[in-house]
């Protein structure tokens with residue numbers, strides 16, 4: 001049976017490569033992005049879909065349509081995230097005084113709430129025999145690993161994402177049976193998101209999106225499925241919550 005895979009945030013640096021990686025595995029991939037753009041590297045088994053705004057109405061309608069078509073999903077990867085964005089007025093904070101209400105709201109909206117809404121609706125279309133949901137998190141969202149401080153909004157919204165995923169995994173286990181949820185730290189990846197923060201990153205620690213997609217695919221497939229929720233990094237190592 002061909003796996004059915006949904007990638008959310010498919011036109012992002014990492015998302016685009018993840019679509020290709022799952023499609024190269026032979027999966028039928030639905031690639032959702034705000035633009036609905038396709039990529040020349042994707043095979044024709046990929047279906048691109050546009051969702052200009054990831055609000056509850058649009059997410060619910062999208063999942064309803066999958067349900068009415070009888071589609072069940074084996075894999076979902078949610079890549080949605082923001083770190084710095086001039087339009088949103090979002091920039092990692094260096095000190096308490098840098099925090100502001102609007103930027104914090106944007107961080108939580110993109111990094112925590114959009115994935116949460118997807119988790120809410122997708123539970124109804126996940127395959128009961130074997131399904132995996134991966135959310136792109138970040139090591140800085142680990143509460144126990146926070147030795148440096150700063151980046152209040154990004155850290156807190158990724159920590160909130162981790163808690164949402166962990167909490168949802170308990171309900172997914174009950175409702176979907178063989179479901180496993182994963183929070184994934186990809187390392188520093190050469191994309192638009194990390195561009196402003198790459199200058200102190202050693203060349204060998206700045207990963208290509210293709211390497212990142214391959215690592216994610218490989219490590220997720222090896223995880224112990226008796227454990228319903230994992231937080232791992234690009235090397236397959238456990239990240240502490």
Ligand SMILES: NC(=O)c1ccc[n+]([C@@H]2O[C@H](COP(=O)([O-])OP(=O)(O)OC[C@H]3O[C@@H](n4cnc5c(N)ncnc54)[C@H](OP(=O)(O)O)[C@@H]3O)[C@@H](O)[C@H]2O)c1
Pocket residue numbers: 008009010011012013014015032033034035054079080081082083110114136137138139185186187188189190191192193194
């Ligand atoms: N790059 C890194 O070094 C790094 C490190 C740690 C964690 N991560 C995480 O990895 C994920 C992917 O990052 P990336 O490096 O690929 O960054 P990117 O190229 O900037 O992609 C960001 C993704 O977020 C989506 N997105 C942003 N704002 C959105 C909004 N308002 N509504 C809906 N979707 C929105 C975009 O969706 P569209 O496809 O619709 O444009 C895009 O897929 C993020 O969650 C990020 O936090 C990245």
